[in-house]
Amino acid sequence: MSGFELIEGGASPIKAWTRGVPIEHQAMDQLRNVASLPFIHSHVAVMPDVHFGRGATVGSVIPTRGAIIPAAVGVDIGCGMMAVQTSLTANDLPDSLFALRREIERKVPVGNGPGGDFKESPASAVSTLKAGLAERLERILARHPKIRGDKLAKQLGTLGGGNHFIEICLDEADRVWVMLHSGSRGTGNLIGTYFISEAREMLMKRELGWHMPDRDLAFFLSGEPMFDDYVEAVGWAQDYAAANRRVMMDRVLIAMREALPPFQLGRTAVNCHHNYVEQETHFGETVWLTRKGAVRAGEGDLGIIPGSMGAKSFIVRGKGNADSFCSCSHGAGRTMSRAEAKRRFTLDDHVAATAHVECRKDSGVIDETPMAYKDIEAVMAAQADLVDIVHTLRQVVCVKG
């Protein structure tokens, strides 16, 4: 059952695609706070994977007129997904996928800390930086020296940690896909952290004629120098994140060419953000649209909705639903905090839930176990009016940081 539920009462309404999926009361309070801001354009849209998040609710779409909320975008600026189809099928994969997983881990640094960075940047990263990314960051750093750019080159093409992953998947016709999830790494994090803190300092000096419900919703206003600087920096981090995914995909494909029979890339390749802000036109007005854990689903747009480590993932095509600001969910959505998942589930539970996947099965990934996430089928059913399913993928290898 899809379609939105209308929640009224704030300055702006909330339209929530949450039929048949739980919505935490903590997340609801957060959404009401966002909807009370005077610069919301039309309404706030809520995706079925909604859950409480730092700054703003994960799974929300926030249109702002003449203002931008850096904490709504968050620190994982440009985080998103990339997927490519290959000409390989399940029959081309070896019985044991362990060696393939190890080969990918050799080609792509994973995890946080020094081991998660390249010792030496690969050629694809160097040429990507030379094509303009490095120079653009220098211009930003010249005005904002508190942001450090020294991780730039050694992290372009690296995975990171948390819920970031690389997967080898099979679609409904047993065709092999590569899918990965990552963002703008340390540099994007520094940019986000810096501007969030600047917005907070400015908030303390503002004289508002209205009630600010949450200091995490501190904003820049169009016309302020910081507004323009944030737009430039967040745009840079989003481009860096997309480039990070492309360089990483190149590296994964190199690993696959070493471990598997020769193959070609299929027609379908998708690279989409699900944590970002950009200008878009909705209901006749050009506004700033923040998708926090949401994917653009304009008519014909391809997107990626991954399930958890053991669940299905989906390549989707947007229907251009205006009330959702042409958006869809970015995944299944957590049902519990990482801490709660670690309390609730044992390593045996996790091993049983991921029996069909070549992946890490140690206590360090219990917070990412499938049971800590919503049922992806229910999440897809709740957004049937936002996207069509083009491909259904099941993972056979999952690499995590």
Add this chain to the structure above:
DNA sequence: ATGTCC
């Protein structure tokens, strides 16, 4: 999410 902690 993150050179994750002042």
